[in-house]
Amino acid sequence: MEELPNNIDKEEAGKDKAPLNFLERIIEDDLANERVPNNTIVTRFPPEPNGYLHIGHIKSICINFGLAEKYGGRCHLRLDDTNPEKEDMEYIESIKRDIRWLGFDWGSYEFYASDYYQQLYEIAVRLIKEGKAYVDSLSPEQMKEYRGTLTTPGKNSPDRDRSIEDNLRLFEEMRQGRHPEGSFVLRAKIDMASPNINLRDPALYRIKFATHPRTGDKWCIYPMYDFTHPISDAIEGITHSICTLEFEDHRPAYDWATSIDGIDHTPHQYEFARLNINYCVMSKRKLLNLVKQGIVSGWDDPRMPTISGIRRRGYSPESMRDFVARVGVAKVEGVVDYSLMEFCVREDLNKRAKRLMAVLDPLKVVIDNYPEGKVEYITSENNPENPEDGTREIPFSRELYIEREDFMEAPPKGYHRLYPGNEIRLKHAYYITASGVVKDEDGNIVEVHCTYDPLSKGGTTPDGRKVKGTSHWVSASHAVDCEVRLYDKLFLSEYPGGETGNYLDDLNPESLIVLEHCKAEPEVRRTSPGDYLQFIRNGYFCPDSKDHSPEHPVFNRTVTLKDSWAKMKQKMGL
């Protein structure tokens, strides 16, 4: 490496260097001190295929793939499939789809813990031969007793001193399926008195007569995490094995396994704080429960914090990567504000979402001085933030729909939308002034009558007069009926279940409001799933990936726009 010519360059170099997180520091230090084989860092993302990936996993994915990318190494996808009772092919497929959606590629480095079953088995046999593992016949209940407690040491199992020959024979019989589930277990011989419970002779293998999604019925003994994970890392040449904080206590077990004789690569484990977000539940158990109980429509329900859920909700992968980047990486267990995530989507969608006009709660407007039967086409920008996105034509006519919220007969102070005698602008079209209302027998407003100023075409007037309000609108005869699903937080409480202990007590009954017969401009027929849209003044929306069609458009609200008027109303107690 060439020396920097002068101090100025050194300063320049340091200037735009973002501060490193603790993992980056470790890696840079390891690289600088030549502690990394081939100078190539190797990380891995090791999900268990027992559920769908959620927002928490995004952090882990970004850390592992991101680090590999940043330091020119590689990241393996390894499905940690050692418990056939809980795992399923459906989950494997969804995991791969979700990682790709985020924009990461593991190339040919796709592995399965089950790829290593044979090697793991041979290592176990070797351990037995070296007197470092034994077959235990203690029942699960007995094992628990013998393990001791957090504050008292455990005691040795009577089987701990079984002869190597007997251990070998029994383990072989376990493998052959000659013993029922629960009858025996292979245990490491470490230290029953260790203050770290994970070191009190952890189980290495258990008997399970379950069909494995990948290995079928080939095995009836399955290796445990503390044995499988470190050895899988070693086999794959992982250099930095990054996991969440709750595995800190397992690091000694990890180090024990990676120092077994004959394992010549030594990966190291580092732990970071998992991502928590308020108003969300993130455990797979709770998410599975929401699905099973039918509280949500499935793992990809747009209210779910799963990757497939937020994808269907209309979040972009870029915004989610930005989100976890902003959250940062550290060892402090905290809770990130939901609002940060919303900020990130809004920021991204503001730049890319196509603007359309859709009236969610239609109120008929009749422009009395506009010729009957006349149709004009109004040119509208597709995205004011990005003129390159071009324009489109929107039909305008005498009868329109505006948002019911945009008209009031007796407006409060500060309301500058349509009310009798007030002039507002119809976005991109004309200025209108309300002249009267038509009500039904119950007193509900069914129609607002207006006059328009023909000179205001395009949204400005020659005299340059200003209006305070601008409403979006849809021509009644051209309007496309659509279904709009307004999604909100699934939970009302910042910490679901924090009060009662049951997170289901805090469900938001209004987390989904379905609106039928919303009125949208004809352009909506040309949208399709994957599009990012903004319904002007209403929020960001996306065509639903399952139910949308040009004939029956269905849109999901991704996130609302920031709404300072709503805040003001709240303050005024309206």
Place this chain on the structure above:
RNA sequence: UGGGAUGUAGUGUAAUGGUAACACUGCAGAUUCUGGUUCUGCCUUUGGGGGUUCGAAUCCCUCCAUCCCAGCCA
């Protein structure tokens, strides 16, 4: 009462012995053909107590608080 970790604005993350900062939130204002965007400003921070030092978020001692661990789950 065992072991492992962590404490910096409301939230998250920087500052690694030299003037505590950035982002989000909140509040106030300006701009605006979206009450959006954009822009400006404001608010509030080193868990407590000792010590070392000219100087401590940073080093030492001590106390406190919070989280994780007793699956044949991962």
